[in-house]
Amino acid sequence: MAVLLEVSHSSYGAECMELWPSFFDVPFSIDRLKQALFDLNFPPVSTVNNLPPSVCIGHTLLAIWRSHFNFVFNEQPFLPSVVITQTRSMLLTSSREKMVQLGQTPFPLPHFSIEL
Numbered sequence: 001m002a003v004l005l006e007v008s009h010s011s012y013g014a015e016c017m018e019l020w021p022s023f024f025d026v027p028f029s030i031d032r033l034k035q036a037l038f039d040l041n042f043p044p045v046s047t048v049n050n051l052p053p054s055v056c057i058g059h060t061l062l063a064i065w066r067s068h069f070n071f072v073f074n075e076q077p078f079l080p081s082v083v084i085t086q087t088r089s090m091l092l093t094s095s096r097e098k099m100v101q102l103g104q105t106p107f108p109l110p111h112f113s114i115e116l
Contacts, residue, residue: 023049023056050098059090
């Protein structure tokens with residue numbers, strides 16, 4: 001609980017609050033974050049995002065864990081920007097995988113014209 005309060009007041013917390021609207025349709029709050037983490041009661045997902053909210057939270061936790069692991073065992077500093085970049089990368093990969101599962105192309109089709 002104390003960690004959540006510290007995160008919300010840190011620069012990392014500010015960056016998380018900026019990312020929250022791109023995943024969820026409700027404003028960020030510590031209570032909503034606690035409900036998602038401890039009760040698995042996730043907020044409604046954004047209409048732009050095609051992934052379940054559990055995937056968004058899970059990728060974020062995985063990126064935090066990887067940065068913590070690198071800090072402890074590889075003596076690399078814990079940088080919020082690295083966590084954000086890793087989270088976005090994993091979410092993009094998951095989104096592309098979901099599109100392939102749905103039979104859609106994750107990449108735009110090439111545009112070309114043949115003049116006759």
